[in-house]
Amino acid sequence: MRQRLSSEPDRYRGRRRVPTPPRSRYAAVVTTAFVGAGIVAIGAGALPDAKSVSPSVLDELKAASTINQDAAARVDAADRASRDSNRGGADESAESDVWLLPLQQDYEFKSPYGMRWGKLHTGVDLVAPEGTPYVAIHSGTVTKAGWFGGYGYTVIVQHADGSEAIYGHSSALSVKEGQQVKTGDQLGLVGNTGHSYGSHLHLEVHVKGEPRDPVPWLMERGVDIKLQVEAHYSEVAAP
Structure with a gap:
């Protein structure tokens, strides 16, 4: 066999494998x-x-x-x-699948779910300055956006699982009935309308038409409304 001379070109030097097309x-x-x-x-x-x-x-x-x-x-x-x-x-x-707090600014948790003045208080009150924006705790369809008796100006959002969130005593509303909203979308501004004794957001949760205590119900979904901490928000806000 003839030995290859160093002056001969190396036929294999610098060759690269051609990638296979997708x-x-x-x-x-x-x-x-x-x-x-x-x-x-x-x-x-x-x-x-x-x-x-x-x-x-x-x-x-x-x-x-x-x-x-x-x-x-x-x-x-x-x-x-x-x-x-x-x-x-x-x-x-x-x-x-994300659930959030309705207020992303400082607020004071007051008037929990339960008996108050001889009748059932069917939600929780979150005290905040009038005009503070509040957002949807979960995605869904706006079924009510307007005056709602003692609740004053109110937004009701029905979620895909059939539950409903009621946001009462608003000073102004940012959505209309029939509108689809996502978690965190602004729904309105905190106010003092209806049967209210100071500026606050009244939040109720209904399941199959019956009110539920929002505190444990939201806790099951990673949101601690009393401590103003919700587990999912940091994941959503992270870049």
Whole structure:
């Protein structure tokens, strides 16, 4: 066997493995390669004389190559869109499971759920300055946005699990009936309307039409309204 001289070029030096095209573009890439190979073969002398090849044939081959390259690009774009859509769906699903505090500013927890002045106080009162924005504790549909008797200006949001949140005594409302809201969307401003004795947000939770104590009910969902701490908010706010 002849020893290779150091002056001979190294045929394998600097070679890199060509990456395999994604599976979704395999067919288009193979077709393009086949057409390209045909053009090279014609130019390299597969026919007796390249000049004798009909210009229309060459034009057709070049057009076919361009078409297949465009098809590969479209397939790649569709793949990217599909991946983005799947990620967006996952993000929306995660967001729909989050529960938040109705007030993201300082407030004072007063008047818990229970008997008060000889009758059941069916919610909790969160004292805050008039005009303080309050937000949806969970995503859902606004079923009431307007005057609601002793509750004054009120927003009611029905959640996907059938439960309802009632926000009473507002000074102003930011939503309309039938509107879809997400967790954390502003619903209105704290006020002193209806049967109220000072500026505060009255919050109730109803399940199947019956009031529930919001404190333990929200605690089960990671929100401690008495301590003004909710477990999920830091995850949502984190970059």
